[in-house]
Amino acid sequence: MAAIELRNIVKVFSDKRRGRDLLTLDNINLDIEANDFVCLLGPSGCGKSTLLNIIAGFEQATSGRTLVGGKQVERPGSDRGVVFQQPTLMPWLTAIDNIAFHLKLKGVGKAERHHRAMEFIDLVGLRGFEHHHPSEMSGGMNQRVGIARALLMNPSVILMDEPFAALDAQTKLEMQEELVAIWQKRRCTIVFVTHSVDEALVLGNKIVVMTKRPGRIREAVNFDLPRPRDITSPEFNDAKRHILALIREESTRLAQAS
Missing domain, CATH: 3.40.50.300 (P-loop containing nucleotide triphosphate hydrolases)
Structure with a gap:
């Protein structure tokens, strides 16, 4: 199949x-x-x-x-994870909180959300920028956040x-x-x-x-x-x-x- x-x-x-x-x-x-x-x-x-x-x-x-x-x-x-042409990030959230936002909607605690999100921060090469807001990062870095956000959902x-x-x-x-x-x-x-x-x-x-x-x-x-x-x-x-x-x-x- x-x-x-x-x-x-x-x-x-x-x-x-x-x-x-x-x-x-x-x-x-x-x-x-x-x-x-x-x-x-x-x-x-x-x-x-x-x-x-x-x-x-x-x-x-x-x-x-x-x-x-x-x-x-x-x-x-x-x-199904989706990555758009524009990363459509929430400007008031940091990179790590944008990535982990859907976990927040599920009621997962902040410490656990950040722990799980760091794997994907590392995967897309954003270690050191996890607490930056979208306005503080380049377009390519913001798109990495969008990719990490999609990956964290563990889609097939x-x-x-x-x-x-x-x-x-x-x-x-x-x-x-x-x-x-x-x-x-x-x-x-x-x-x-x-x-x-x-x-x-x-x-x-x-x-x-x-x-x-x-x-x-x-x-x-x-x-x-x-x-x-x-x-x-x-x-x-x-x-x-x-x-x-x-x-x-x-x-x-x-x-x-x-």
């Missing part, structure tokens, strides 16, 4: 202001295995984030079935929606390396939304290429190049050319159809 099963997923948004329906996702079928690092790759507006939100339980598909761990997804759950699946998009190039590279190291240590299943071919190839062991809206799966590319990945290697660039060719073919097909 796959960790995530998507069966005939269709999503239609109703645009009441303009009196029309917008088909966003069309007949998505995908199996994601346990411990996979899957990157959803495609142009803006193709429905990547919508598909992620359906897996998370924030959105409901118009039709089709979404299963995580064999169970139908009907709402958000602790089996982590869903990430372009979490490094707002970071500078150097910080983005560092965060990509950090995330791969965390994934290798924790062995959870990650679904990562991106529009960058290079980022998908650096991170993923499976790259799911989506079409323009309505989003369909153009191809799921398995990519098992050893880590850390050499972006100058022939194997990396062969895969990059293949994925870029898929994207160009799709763009050409749509242009001819219009």
